[in-house]
Amino acid sequence: MTTTSSTTLSRRRFLTLTGTLAAGSLAFSASTLWPRWARAEPELAARLLRLGRDIYPHEAIADRYYLAPLTPLLESQRELIAAGLDDLDRRARAAHGRDYAAIESGVERETLLREIQDGEFFQTVRNTLVVGLYDNQEVWQPYFGYEGSSWEKGGYIGRGYNDLVIDWL
């Protein structure tokens, strides 16, 4: 199912997300696009980002759409988040001998997360992200085909509310 290009993309993103590289490269690359909480604690932000991208994985959506809703948690609930990420790394090392973000397989990372999905840490991140990611107008049309507010355009009368041709049967 996975195409070569998305594997490459994955690999590149994977590299930017692994601890030391992420922390070191931030200052010179896209760091100015990162929210201020992420810039204050880039190492923590990078680990939180990896988690967020595994909860709602959309290959094509840029990191900043995950970071924007998630990183305020680093200020509002820092202890919960830091402890949760540490716990996740402990579990990852026990199961795979490496930190969570260093596990290359998305399937294996998801398996680890299923173990903690009922906990407060995970649900806090997930509940934040399910609104913060999908309620962002910038991602609607390009990645999901959702068009958002329509009244100011006169609704969809004459604009495709009944244009479907069922020609696949």
Next chain:
Amino acid sequence: MSTRFEHDDDGVVVIIGSGAGGGTLAHALARKGIKSVVLEAGKRYAMEDIENDEWAMFEKISWLDERITAGPRQLTETFPNLPAWIVKGVGGSTIHWAGVALRFQPHEFRLHSEVGDIAGANLLDWPISYDELEPYYVQAERHMGVTGEVTGMPLHDWNNNFMVLAEGARRMGYEKLRAGPMAINTRPYDDRSQCMQAGFCMQGCRFGAKWSTMYTDIPRAEATGYCEVRPNAMALTIEHDERGRANAVVYADAEGNVQRQRARAVCVAGNSIESPRLLLNSHSSLFPDGLANSSGQVGRNYMTHATACVFAEMPKPVNMHRGTTFAGIISDEARLDRSRGFVGGYTLEVMSLGLPFFAKFMDPANGGWGRDYAAILEKYDHLSGVWICGEDLPMEQNGINLHDTRKDQYGLPVPIVYKGDHPNDEALRRHGQQQARSCYDAVGAVQVFDVPDFPTSHNVGTNRMSARPEDGVVNKWGQTHDIDNLFVSDGSQFTSSGAENPTLTIVALALRQADHIAERMSRGEL
């Protein structure tokens, strides 16, 4: 708008709530020259406040006061403090309703007689028949602007979402497929715009094409000079005189000050959680179990419809978000037919959600995330959805209870909303899910999946109508059996849920109640 009644004016009818029941009633009474004060817990919104934005409107208009979801159901886990998705604002839940305006079927008023006793269910016939209500259905349809015969407004054109479901349904052999009746104008009607197929029906209609008391009955009642609407006025208790007649309503105003409005009669229309809660909170030495509760049925028999959702991914984009939210109805399964393994029927109503809500509601349980979840969301524009609206049997243990110690911002005990399924509900739901799946399979769906219940918008039954005082709270006019000048005017009157969305029936009952109140006043009885 400028009419003001004095707090000690005992000539006014005090109506609690401004939605389908209260708003309609206030307007109908005003047209007869009967004075009323409407106490609305929420604030007043302008058309400019209505946005095509799911979360923004949810946060803006929803009733978010503390409530506790209880009972053996998934909502208890997924929405522990949001059992119901209803509105706190002038216009009530008519801002949020989706416009489906179906009449009950004649047999649904006498379900108990039709099917007999069912273990575990608290079945009862309505004390009115379809024939008695029929003229008021006609009046309600004209009043609200319901597409179809009565108004002459054509039904809506089928939108893409309905085309998909209907094609599958047709291949299944279903025949009752209609894009209506809807109280959504297909042409200008009653000084309101035609529908622009904008979507977002449940966020409030920015064009005013969908009937809502927010911009019809309420301002029109006010314009007569016979009605004063007080927003931000939360009713706390209903008071009575020594003879046991209601004579005032105590409420908290916008500043939190406690006020007392004297009343000639009181009509309770706060939806099926708040209405019984108010009656229970109004207990007194004369009525220690709450007002109008000699039967013990206040707050009991809470029904929500037996519901479920089924969504399907289609081979091509459907763009379900375009056009009305509930765009079409399949009524073949609405009949009573016990050979299916359950009593009562259900309608299949095509529905859509925007991406923000769909991402949340597709699976709100803890496990609703991951690669498969995200993969479905990436097919958002290929989705079509259907909602099952089925008869929910009344059960005495389902109901509204008051918390022993927890109080809300008004100092009132927090309501605990308890609901479990009768086995009949489960059988109906399974049947509906299977039929919906089959429809989508028949039209070539790539995948079909169940989506669990949302917090419910159809809340009925907690002050039910009954012929005998010992079986229910109100009589066939919505007048409480116990207190001559105390009425219930909302969906909490329902004796059974039917397989139809409740709003049209609430409006028909309110119009009928207005006639009854006027007649009794003219006879000097009220």
